[in-house]
Amino acid sequence: MLKFIKVSLLVLTLIGITAWAVLAIYFGDSHSSIVQACVAVVFGLFGLVTLASLGFARWRRRALVAYSILFFLILIWWLFAVSPSNERQWQSDVSKLPYATVEGDTVTVHDIRNFDYRSEFDFSPAYYTKTFDLNKIEGVDLFAVYWMGLAIAHTIMSFNFGEKEYLAISIEARKELNEGYSTIKGFFRQYELMYIVADERDVIRLRTNYRKNPTEDVYLYRLQGPKENARRLFLEYLRKINELHDKPAFYNSLLDNCTTAIWFNTRVNPGHLPFSWKILLSGYVPEYLYESQRLDTRIPFLDLQRQAHINPAAQAADQSPDFSQRIRAAYDKLQIQ
Missing domain, CATH: 1.20.1270 (Substrate Binding Domain Of Dnak; Chain:A; Domain 2)
Incomplete structure (x- = not known):
């Protein structure tokens, strides 16, 4: 035997x-x-x-x-011999790497993406630079994007700077020209890692309004926690963004993806969440956050999840300048109640 x-x-x-x-x-x-x-x-x-x-x-x-x-x-x-590079023929939506400069409590973020979409692959590229006051940061929101069942989701963090200012950061595989995404290829050093810093009217509206094959369902959750944690997390994101701007790294479908990278970044905060299998099966991250008291627990999770679904609100808001406020209307109503 x-x-x-x-x-x-x-x-x-x-x-x-x-x-x-x-x-x-x-x-x-x-x-x-x-x-x-x-x-x-x-x-x-x-x-x-x-x-x-x-x-x-x-x-x-x-x-x-x-x-x-x-x-x-x-x-x-x-x-x-297989090494990452920032010098490839990139797809136009990931052609520019963002970077940031930090001076005391002031942060200037360069190359924030803000594309004008006509369809998923038909858009007018646009970028801008903006300065943020770290003292104004109020919190962090989590977007969970589903397109292939309940177990897998793409997660995006968005930082709330008050006065109706939000900055979304999506951790993604940086794809070359005419290259598609494959989970299998993601295990074999085929994609560079990229932090896309974007206006929510770009990176969120793309998924709610223009992705059709397959369609994507987007949920918005407001995270609970002290402002100091949000500040530390934002600075950790910027540190990683600047590091990738100067020294590329590979994306990994399991170890360094849109969700595991978020967990690694949150470790800068005291009392960060312990690792869980629900982080690997990223579709269950909102449920894990709810169980860990990091979301609003005044109502059952299934009710919160229903209110968190923003596709109808995003489609109605479309190109409206108050897009970020309108997709948060349901959650803000819950806060009032």
Whole structure:
């Protein structure tokens, strides 16, 4: 039985790392090629040969040693030759990296995105620079965007600076020209990490009004917590934004995505939420926040969730200059009650 377990674990390990190496070789450094595909196939076949050798004592050790050397070389190549870059042919919606300058309590954010959309892929690019007073920050809102069931959501943080001023920050995979998003590719250093700093009429309205295939449902939740936490979190975001502006990093579908990155950023605050499986299954983040007393708990979560759905309000507001206020009307009504 012990021998059977050891062999089974070895077989599963070989299958797993062979599959990983084949995909790593195939995807390569940003682009695939015929040569990469051929090398990936050859390594995959060698992995099958190594698996078959486990049944032959005479060849087992030699095959495992040769396989280990080849895999080690592939791993070294992947770790050191596949590197992030800010110098690629980017899609126009992610072509500019934002950055910020901080002087005491004053923050100036450069290249805030504010596109004028006619459809999801038809828009007029526009950016602006704006200065914010850190003393005016009042809190943080969370947007949860669903398009593929209840378990997965894209999360966006928006910082409230009072006087009807909001700044949204969406953590995303930075895609190259004519490149689509793939969760699988996101595990293999295929996308750079990007913090999109945007007007809510851009990054939120895009999802409520213009994404049609598939449609996206957007929910807005006001987070509970002291203003000092919001300030620290905003400054941590800016630190990361400036770091990525100078030194690119890879997006990772599991470890550094739109939601896990938020959790890592919130660790600057005392009493931050402990890690939970609901952060990995990001669609359950609002529920986790509710259970942790970080959302308004005066009404049941399902009722709060219904009031948090902003698609109808966003579609009615559309290009209105008070877009941010109108999508918050339902929540503000709850606050009054």
